[in-house]
Amino acid sequence: MHVPERAAADSAARELAAFLESRREQIAQRWADAPLFRTVFTVSRDEAVEACKAVVDALSEVASSGRLESVGAPGFGPVREQLGHMAASRSRSGFTPGQIADEAAGLRAVAVELLHGEAQGPPEREAPDVLLALTVLMGTLRLVLMETAVSAGEELIARQQLQLLEVATPVISLWDGIIGVPLIGTLDSARSQVVMESLLQAIVEQRARYAILDITGVPTVDSLVAQHLMKTVAAARLMGAECIVSGIRPAIAQTIVHLGIDLSSVLTRSSLADALAYALARQGIEVFRRADGASPR
Amino acid sequence: MTPASEPATVTSLPIGSDADLAWVRHQVRQFAAELGFGLVQQTKIVTAASELARNTLVHGGGGQAQIHPLHHGPARGLRLLFTDTGPGIRDVELAMTDGYTTGGGLGLGLSGAKRLVDELSVETEPGQGTVVTVVAWVTRAPAVRPGLG
Amino acid sequence: MTLPPPVPGNPVAVPVLALGNILLVTLQGDLHDGMAEQLQQDITDRIAHSAADGVVIDVSGVDIVDSFLGRVIAEIAAGVRLMAARTVLCGMRPAVAITLVELGLTLPGLETALDAARALELIARDPAAVAPDTPEGGT
Numbered sequence: 210m211h212v213p214e215r216a217a218a219d220s221a222a223r224e225l226a227a228f229l230e231s232r233r234e235q236i237a238q239r240w241a242d243a244p245l246f247r248t249v250f251t252v253s254r255d256e257a258v259e260a261c262k263a264v265v266d267a268l269s270e271v272a273s274s275g276r277l278e279s280v281g282a283p284g285f286g287p288v289r290e291q292l293g294h295m296a297a298s299r300s301r302s303g304f305t306p307g308q309i310a311d312e313a314a315g316l317r318a319v320a321v322e323l324l325h326g327e328a329q330g331p332p333e334r335e336a337p338d339v340l341l342a343l344t345v346l347m348g349t350l351r352l353v354l355m356e357t358a359v360s361a362g363e364e365l366i367a368r369q370q371l372q373l374l375e376v377a378t379p380v381i382s383l384w385d386g387i388i389g390v391p392l393i394g395t396l397d398s399a400r401s402q403v404v405m406e407s408l409l410q411a412i413v414e415q416r417a418r419y420a421i422l423d424i425t426g427v428p429t430v431d432s433l434v435a436q437h438l439m440k441t442v443a444a445a446r447l448m449g450a451e452c453i454v455s456g457i458r459p460a461i462a463q464t465i466v467h468l469g470i471d472l473s474s475v476l477t478r479s480s481l482a483d484a485l486a487y488a489l490a491r492q493g494i495e496v497f498r499r500a501d502g503a504s505p506r
Numbered sequence: 507m508t509p510a511s512e513p514a515t516v517t518s519l520p521i522g523s524d525a526d527l528a529w530v531r532h533q534v535r536q537f538a539a540e541l542g543f544g545l546v547q548q549t550k551i552v553t554a555a556s557e558l559a560r561n562t563l564v565h566g567g568g569g570q571a572q573i574h575p576l577h578h579g580p581a582r583g584l585r586l587l588f589t590d591t592g593p594g595i596r597d598v599e600l601a602m603t604d605g606y607t608t609g610g611g612l613g614l615g616l617s618g619a620k621r622l623v624d625e626l627s628v629e630t631e632p633g634q635g636t637v638v639t640v641v642a643w644v645t646r647a648p649a650v651r652p653g654l655g
Numbered sequence: 656m657t658l659p660p661p662v663p664g665n666p667v668a669v670p671v672l673a674l675g676n677i678l679l680v681t682l683q684g685d686l687h688d689g690m691a692e693q694l695q696q697d698i699t700d701r702i703a704h705s706a707a708d709g710v711v712i713d714v715s716g717v718d719i720v721d722s723f724l725g726r727v728i729a730e731i732a733a734g735v736r737l738m739a740a741r742t743v744l745c746g747m748r749p750a751v752a753i754t755l756v757e758l759g760l761t762l763p764g765l766e767t768a769l770d771a772a773r774a775l776e777l778i779a780r781d782p783a784a785v786a787p788d789t790p791e792g793g794t
Binding site: 524525527528531532535545546548549550552553556557560604615617618619621622 | 685687688689718719720721722723748749750751753754757758759760
């Protein structure tokens with residue numbers, strides 16, 4: 210029983226491959242209007258049709274290899290990148306991987322319709338087998354697309370996390386030779402690594418003598434955060450710049466004392482303004498109010 | 507965990523002199539750069555290699571360094587082995603302490619190197635020599651990957 | 656790949672340049688341990704035989720500083736200080752600074768500057784001041 214069944218499945222797969230090959234043009238023309246292709250390949254309709262043809266070719270390749278249920282079938286190889294691109298584009302428009310997979314499921318109806326049209330003529334007995342094979346194959350395509358959508362999403366998240374790290378740690382120029390980094394949010398290891406690297410890079414680029422790390426926006430300072438701060442200060446010093454940590458709120462000062470953290474190697478000031486005043490004074494610059502109290506000009 | 511697939515590009519380098527240390531640093535730098543380590547990571551791993559290779563030379567009386575590039579799925583890394591047949595380390599835990607030294611250095615060799623890599627392990631037996639293994643992985647950097655769109 | 660070891664860097668002694676009464680030492684490439692130790696000897700001799708006010712060690716051409724080279728630099732500075740002169744380390748690259756700190760080597764008490772010009776400026780401005788340990792204090 211087993212052997213004929215297998216043989217029947219194989220012949221259905223082969224028949225499906227032949228069907229996909231012969232109807233490549235029609236399927237592609239109709240898929241090109243489906244949102245999954247139409248909204249991604251926006252340059253021209255021909256572009257969308259070409260993309261559809263590539264997918265049809267891949268499906269027919271997978272069908273002729275008989276591995277209808279295999280997500281890892283080599284036949285999908287050539288279109289994986291394209292599917293990833295489609296999935297990424299759809300997820301950028303706010304679609305979840307599940308919704309993207311549903312769109313892929315919509316492609317099946319078109320193919321089934323064409324297959325039915327075919328079945329009118331020759332042997333009707335085989336049509337259900339081929340239909341079943343087509344359903345399985347389209348289900349696999351759906352999984353492949355979902356898989357690429359998920360991995361594209363993961364990649365996007367990883368990239369955004371890194372971008373967020375960089376966006377969240379701007380290095381600003383406060384004065385000639387004085388730079389500042391306003392730190393906002395939790396200072397974990399990954400974050401402090403980015404802070405250290407961008408601060409040191411800015412010291413070189415702006416030829417800074419003073420660097421102010423403002424921790425007003427850092428919610429808590431534990432011994433790990435203190436250690437990160439001390440490392441940053443030490444590295445800046447090795448490059449010839451003096452680091453000042455400012456924005457230590459009373460509550461944080463208390464915590465630091467309670468935890469017994471030794472910040473004596475770090476120069477601190479209570480506010481960013483104090484730190485800037487210190488750095489200016491060290492450069493021999495004085496800031497004072499004009500005697501007449503008037504605004505200039 | 508499945509073992510990382512290792513292409514047959516394991517490189518062995520002898521450690522017997524100052525010049526060999528320089529060559530080890532040079533080779534580790536090249537491998538790290540090829541695998542896509544960023545500049546800071548390259549500097550860290552080359553420095554760790556320098557510390558460990560010097561240990562092999564000074565404490566182990568010479569030996570060899572092995573460089574294994576690691577390809578684990580999309581992850582890229584480097585495993586370095588430093589092997590000597592010297593006296594071994596009597597108390598590994600003590601040797602891993604900052605400031606502990608028998609060689610007249612600053613005593614930062616092992617403990618310092620550990621902070622520069624992702625993993626460091628020591629296999630040693632008094633009189634049987636020492637094998638120090640370190641592993642470092644490339645951290646994902648945003649600029650390395652071309653965008654999808 | 657490349658297997659025969661044509662060792663990188665130049666295995667000749669590190670040149671020590673005299674600029675007025677300042678000695679300028681430019682480290683470059685991969686420094687062998689022997690060369691670093693030789694340099695330590697050279698600098699001490701030069702200071703003893705001249706009336707140098709200070710030593711500037713430029714490491715902008717160095718791509719790694721490990722604990723050995725770090726120790727040599729610290730010892731040079733300590734020796735120079737004993738002879739009433741100062742040492743300014745300059746030009747350290749960001750990646751090297753990060754690695755040194757992670758290694759646990761912060762070189763306390765050693766004066767630093769962004770580049771050689773700043774280092775020379777630092778010594779010229781106040782040649783008498785021998786390496787203040789604390790950066791703070793009335794200016």
